[in-house]
Amino acid sequence: MLTVSAIPLKTSAQTQIDLNGDGLVNGYDANLIMERYMEIAVQEYNSPVLTDEIRAQIGAVADLNGDDKINTTDSTLLLIGIKNDNKAGDINCDGILDGRDASAILSYYAKRAVGKEYSAEERGLELGVGVLGDYDGNSTIDARDASELLRTYVEASTVKN
């Protein structure tokens, strides 16, 4: 059995891959690898979020462990890179902690609580929350992380002026 810790990690530079070209490397990109993997694994599946351009990009740069396959291992490696390269709480990995990150944590938990169907975008968000959502560092991701993050953000923006 291959565990996450047993996977040899490449440097973060090599795991910084922006697959959808939005200028950010975050959970959405990790989810795109999952979407591509589902397409490869399930013939009839055609991902609504993948374009031919993104597929080509994934084929070119997303085989992070170099086994010539695109699968969950590559997605996991990208998520580890995302976790290592970003501050806790910065869910969308834009280098800024703000209300968007807090609401990402909150909306993820609200949706999970009611068991709603996920869109691919929301799954990307969920992956981001999974690796970066523990803002207060108590090993649990919940609404307290969102409120703590918001409090810090509000304090920081008040000090600025």
Ligand SMILES: [Ca+2]
């Ligand atoms: Ca991206």
Ligand SMILES: [Ca+2]
């Ligand atoms: Ca691979």
Ligand SMILES: [Ca+2]
């Ligand atoms: Ca952010």
